[in-house]
Amino acid sequence: MASQNDHFASIDIGSHTIRLLVARSNEKLEIYPLRLERRITRLARNFQEGQTLKTPGIRESLRVLEEYAGILKCHGVSDVACGATGVVRKAGNGEEFLAEVRQKTGIAAEILSETSEALLSAKGVLSVIPRTEGYILSFDLGGSSTEFLLLDTRREKPLWHTSVFIGAATITERFLSEDPPPLEAVSRAVEAIQDALAPVFQAIGSILPAPPTPFPLQVVGTAGTATTLAAMNLKMTDYCPSRINxxxxxxxxxxxxxxxxxxxxxxxxxxxxxxxxxxxxxIPAGALIVREILRGLKQTHLIVSDAGLLEGLLLDLIEKKYGRPQALVSPLTWRMQKG
Incomplete structure (x- = not known):
């Protein structure tokens, strides 16, 4: 059973970055973030489906995770949830990489299934955006994959979810590696994105009621591309999550x-x-994917959430520690002042 002095942490091993969140929670179901770290490791660099993780990305990722292990010790963290996504899930040596992580850092990381990643990402998103009636499509756009989850706010369980092996890093390496990329290459990238996303739009179209509907669709984007675009929109030199959400x-x-x-x-x-x-x-490839998501859904805008998988992992961890049911909408409340 957790106490009000327990510290928790979550780690998101992504295809482009590795992020860490350390927080304190109490029996009032309040969470006080203490430390947030993000390092770019490019684990998906030069990765193609069916291949293995490359040595430079592995070494940099291990270096960052060793740094994070020191931070966990400094904060006296009692419980850690560490999930690996996209490229690690696809790589032939993903399990070997995580075994090395455990050996060198003591961090017990696990590969998240597509379903778990989508649900935990949505859990994090829903914890920071206003609750509205209607359909919500949450997408988590990473370096090598994009997770989609469709919700109906009148229901407890998601309507549908999927993962598409397409991301900002993979599209960049396939089409946009030149500096700057030729316009012909940009056009080819758009066509590849449209082809990859076509099944997503078909599935969503078969689920949502035909217009007009009393419950509109709200599109919510999370992860590095979406939050970076939001920071660019605000011309934000000092990143502030509360302004992004x-x-x-x-x-x-x-x-x-x-x-x-x-x-x-x-x-x-x-x-x-x-x-x-x-x-x-x-970022150009990431922005192209976001735009094609909107166009495919015939939406004029999306809402950005700074919270996502990292926060969802932490919420799920604390709920389990307190013996709370694992609900999509968490009973825990974020408190932005540091505890």
Whole structure:
């Protein structure tokens, strides 16, 4: 049984970044974030489906996780939830990589199934956005995969979910590696994105009622591409999650931003306020995927959530520790002041 002095942590081993969240919780079901870290490791660099993780990405990821292990010890963390996604799930040596993580850091990481990743991401998203009536499509866009989950706020369980092996890093490496990329390559990237997403739109169209419907669809995006685009929209030099949560991004703004990005060199992109260092090469591909999601769903805008898988992992961990049911909408409440 947890006490009010227990510290918890979650770690998200993604295809492009590894993130850490340390927090304190109490029996009033309040969570006080204490530390948030993010490191770009590019575990998916040069990865193609069916292949193995490459040595440079493994070494950098192990270095970061060893750093995180020190942070966990410093904060006296009692419980850790560590989930690996996308590229680790697909890689032939994913389990071997996580075994090495356990050996060198003591962190017991596990590969999340597509279903678990989608549910935990949505759990994190729903914990920070206002509760509205209607259908919600949550998407978690990572470096090598994108998870979709369709919800009806009148129901406790999701209506549908899937994972598509397409992400900001994989599209960049296949089509947009030149600096800047030729417009022909951008067109090929758009076609590949549309082909990959077509089954998603077909499935959603078969589930949602035909218009007009009294319950509109709200599209919510999370993870690095969505939050970076939101920071760029706000020209945010000092990242602030509370300003990101609930921010709308329109298709028109995305199109204008994409046109600017694909015509800019990497050096010029690095000067864009809000564009996180290390994402300047993959952000055009990420923005293209987000825009094609909106177009395929015939939506004019999406809502951005800073919270996602990392927060969902932490919520799920604390609920289990307190013996609470694992609900999609968590009874836990975030408290932004540090405890």
């Amino acid at each position: 609930g921010l709308p991004l329109t298709e028109n703004w995305l199109t204008a931003t994409i046109e600017h990005l694909v015509r800019s060199t990497l050096a010029l992109r690095r000067e864009i306020p809000g564009l996180e260092a290390g994402r300047e090469d993959i």
